[in-house]
Amino acid sequence: MKKEKTVANKETKSLIINCAGRLIAKYGYANVTSKSICKEAKVNMAAINYHFGSRDGLYRAVLKETHDFLISVSELNKLHLSDITAKEKIEVFIDIFIERLSNKKNWYLKVWAREIVNPSPFITQILSKKTLLKLNIVAKIFSEYTKLPITDLKLYSCILSTVSPFALAFLAHDTFELLPVKFSEKELAAHTKEVVLAGLDKFREAQS
Structure with a gap:
């Protein structure tokens, strides 16, 4: 009972x-x-x-549910501990964001967009508890691929340059259909991976 x-x-x-x-x-x-x-x-x-x-x-x-929808701690942990290659982990990381971005039937992105434009007093409470934990896991994933140490500022620049376009895309996702160029979720993911990996490879090569 x-x-x-x-x-x-x-x-x-x-x-x-x-x-x-x-x-x-x-x-x-x-x-x-x-x-x-x-x-x-x-x-x-x-x-x-x-x-x-x-x-x-x-x-x-x-x-809290919105923050977890974008990407959850459990998803990141599972990805970090998986047996796939470091490059594949970066690709899956991007795939997760593209999938969330392409899901037009949920309310999460619109709530998040409202918070980006006009933050409430509550968002800092959510971010302070969740973001640092997620960032620590993401840093390990990106460090594995780029070979940059966790303590290197360049590693966090890599993460920021990867995630920032998604933050903008979450804000403007409702206007995608107005763009003169039409693309599928698969095409968007492939192009994003190409751009992100090209940038990360510069740092990876410098560590070799």
Whole structure:
């Protein structure tokens, strides 16, 4: 019975987060009320306080899930510890971002885009807890390929130059169909890998 209640609670929390995420992506956090979220999720008004403590607590949960959607710690750990080559790890890293970018049916990118344009006080809490942990794993992946030591500033320049275009793309992903050049997810991934690896190879060769 207790196990069934735990499962039900998790399902309800997930439902509320997804409903809140969709509404916030469309209207912005400031314009979405607890009442509208509960109506969308078909739960009573006490549900938000019960599961998240407050409306702000719910938004922190939305941002946490958004941050994990972009790329999670478990995904990075699995990639870092995998048996594939260092080059393949970089390629898979890029594939993950391209796949997320190409997923137009989710609300995560729109929520993230709103935070980039107009950051809330909550985003720093999420970033401080998650980003450093993710960066440490990414640094190991990039260090394995470039041969740059973890303590070398150039390694983090490599990471930043790889990830920054995706941050911009997440912001403008809704306008891709307006571009004069049409491309598939596969074509975008192949071109991105070519550009990223060409840059990383310069540092790799310098370490040889």
